[in-house]
Amino acid sequence: SGGGAPRQAALSALDAAAARVAPDMSAQDVADTVWGCSALVALGRVVQPPPSYAAVWDRVCSASADDFNDEALLCQLFHAHLMHQLLHSPPGGSGVKEDMPPASLNQPAWLMVEARDAWMRNVREDNTTSKSHLQLARVIGELGVRHEVERVTDDGYFSMDIYLPDHDVAVEFDGPTHYYNDSSRAMTKT
Numbered sequence: 001s002g003g004g005a006p007r008q009a010a011l012s013a014l015d016a017a018a019a020r021v022a023p024d025m026s027a028q029d030v031a032d033t034v035w036g037c038s039a040l041v042a043l044g045r046v047v048q049p050p051p052s053y054a055a056v057w058d059r060v061c062s063a064s065a066d067d068f069n070d071e072a073l074l075c076q077l078f079h080a081h082l083m084h085q086l087l088h089s090p091p092g093g094s095g096v097k098e099d100m101p102p103a104s105l106n107q108p109a110w111l112m113v114e115a116r117d118a119w120m121r122n123v124r125e126d127n128t129t130s131k132s133h134l135q136l137a138r139v140i141g142e143l144g145v146r147h148e149v150e151r152v153t154d155d156g157y158f159s160m161d162i163y164l165p166d167h168d169v170a171v172e173f174d175g176p177t178h179y180y181n182d183s184s185r186a187m188t189k190t
Contacts, residue, residue, distance in 0.1 A: 019052035027068045031076040038083035061106045065114035074118035120156045133173045
């Protein structure tokens with residue numbers, strides 16, 4: 001849709017299809033669907049998750065962590081969980097945002113164990129610091145600003161490229177290779 005919100009007819013068709021096939025979805029399809037629905041709401045593309053969202057989470061609940069035998073799938077499910085939690089909590093507090101009706105979802109206990117642990121391992125281990133990233137950190141240091149490179153948040157859920165503790169500011173650095181796209185080569189990791 002060219003970056004805009006999907007049209008209602010398209011969303012309705014996708015929702016009906018997802019609800020119909022949810023019980024038979026593969027682990028990859030389940031992870032993609034719950035993540036995609038959460039992302040659509042988080043990005044403001046839709047106001048609420050579609051009705052099939054709960055049915056797909058029910059499919060997650062009917063499975064075990066072993067059914068999602070890929071660390072990336074567990075991370076994707078936990079990311080969807082984090083987005084869901086964020087969307088249903090007001091800034092700085094607990095409870096439901098006024099413009100977001102509560103969505104009661106069943107989520108399996110293993111989500112907060114195996115999937116969370118996979119997410120946190122990824123946060124700790126999947127850090128790549130580029131030369132440009134380090135140059136930016138050096139400039140920040142030369143300006144006399146105290147900073148930390150690849151600081152993990154207190155909850156262990158995120159890694160900040162550069163953290164400015166005196167200002168409680170996180171800096172995300174996506175260098176030029178992040179945007180480099182040559183169809184004859186794989187994307188490079190930044």
